[in-house]
Amino acid sequence: MPTEPRLMGPATPTRIAVVPPLSAARWLLLLVIAAGIYFFHGFVVPVLAALVIAFASWPLYRRLLVLVDGSRTVAAAIAIMAILIFLVVPIAIAGSYAVHEVREWIGWAFETNRNGAPTPEWIAALPWVGEWLNERWAQYVGHPGAIGELIQITSGANIGNIYRAVLAAGGGAFSLLLTLLFMLIALFFVYRDGEHFAAQVDRVGERIVPTRWERISRVVPATISSTVTGMTLIAIGEGVVLGVAYWIAGVPSPVTLGVLTGIMALIPGGAPLSFTLVSIYLVSSGSHIAGLALFIWGSVELFIVDKTLRPKLVGGPIKLPFLPTFFGLIGGVKTMGFLGLFIGPVLMALLVAIWREWLREVELTDEAAKAVPVEPPQLPLALDQDAGKRQAG
Secondary structure, three states, X not given: OOOOOOOOOOOOOOOOOOOOHHHHHHHHHHHHHHHHHHHOHHHHHHHHHHHHHHHHHHHHHHHHHHHOOOOHHHHHHHXXXXXXXXXXXXXXXXXXXXXXXXXXXXXXXXHHHHHOOOXXXXXXXXXXXXXXXXXXXXXXXXXXXXXXXXXXXXXXXXHHXXXXXXXXXXXXXXXXXXXXXXXXXXXXXHHHHHHHHHXXXXXXXXXXXXXXXXXXXHHHHHHHHHHHHHHHHHHHHHHHHHHHHHHHHOOOOHHHHHHXXXXXXOOOOHXXXXXXXXXXXXXXXXXXXXXXXXXXXXXXXXXXXXXXXHHHHHOHHHOOOHHHHHHHHHHHHHHHHHHHHHHHHHHHHHHHHHHHHHHHHHHHHHHHHHHOOOOOOOOOHHHHHHHHHHHHO
């Protein structure tokens, strides 16, 4: 059967590939990954959050898997319900407490607007700025009706900004709920199919980095698990220790301030900021010795934690020093927000692991070069024969 002529002429068959198949497959994989990140970058944060939670809770999930006779779907569903309870219960408690506090502040605002209120003694006693704050308080808050006038002036001049801020807050809350929903969905499938996907990633990784993949790939889950566990233990410990110190120093609401300090301890620089502000409040209210003692105690406790406990707990399996751990935390928070607290140390751990692998390879190469015996230079055959004749003569 005659074939139709090709538009560009007859094709010349060849068996030589322009690009080797293995290189083509690697570049194709990179292009597919880049395209996926570009089109689905909005899901990167919830997926990373799901991976962080899964790595941190994987030992508990394995125990749960044994209890349900190996049913991954049932175990994943139970784990998701447990995480929901773990998230919803604290949020509900914090929300009820916040509503109670807001109700008290609103009642205080109505009472102050009706009758006025003198400047609190601790504000007026602040060094350098106390007198200026006393004047501003008397001008904007102290006399009856002052708060109503302030609200009317502020809302009238910035009604557009307030409206946009309310819309932005609503949009942010809706986005947070969607992110939480996507994270839980991704976490369910990570629990159910995580081992199969990890085996596939290991097969591909062994092809790309044959001799180093096993060591490098094990750094990620171990570092994430140690980072989450370590930071959680540090935050709880600092909240409890500083909360007890607040109670001993006579600070109002020591439990609330202890919880806030524990939450702030997750952020680099949050714990020192918390106990420094509380110390300033004590000094301003007249408790100079208690404020100074609280500041000294918080500084000593923070120094011990940052120099000894944090590098050991957060450093992971490769034992990150203090400086890479600190840079990982700061860079992660600056780039990815709260999630960066866990992603930053992991990336820093990977960089340190790759650097140590390179150094190990250089050391092995140098040792192999030293072990090879150096042979004397060989003379040409003609010169060797002449030397033999001279020795025989």
